[in-house]
Amino acid sequence: MKRASYTVPALLLATLLSAVQAQAHEDSHAGHGAMNMMQHAPQQKPWGIAGQADKVDRSVEIRMDDTMRFTPERLQVKQGETIRFVHRNEGELMHEFVLGTRQTLDEHAAEMLKAPGMAHGEAYMAHVAxxxxxxxxxxxxxxxxxxxxxxxxxxYQAGMRGSIEVLAE
Incomplete structure (x- = not known):
């Protein structure tokens, strides 16, 4: 009978440790954790910087689906323009929208193949259920x-990508 009294605390401890490990994994990968977003000011990237809601110039809807395509696949914006992207996942799979250069996206895609459960929390990434x-x-x-x-x-390997041309002022 005494053994049974240890079962519930052991299960609770295992559940708690599992949750802590999952959060640590989410927070640990190269600054992708949500906690990192809250701790740092917006960071300039080669493709721009996180925008402010009160400075939005226009909204652009991006649809994503299980054919591994975005609609639209090509965008054109003006340098200095602040865009509110509204991402609509019309599929039955999780999808995401990540801005970058070809090189940064290639590198990150390779990392994702090694750690497929990696979560994102940077301002230039949106994970959509x-x-x-x-x-x-x-x-x-x-x-x-x-x-x-x-x-x-x-x-990414199936071709789920698009391009943005930013026109000089």
């Missing part, structure tokens, strides 16, 4: 050619 929508505000303060992609393992 099936049949849900997400939002991101981004200021494109650098002219050039940039890209967006779904970096969930296998999605």
């Amino acid at each position: 099936p049949a849900q929508q997400g939002e991101m505000i981004w200021t494109f303060n650098q002219a050039g050619e940039f890209e967006f992609a779904c970096l969930i393992a296998g999605h």
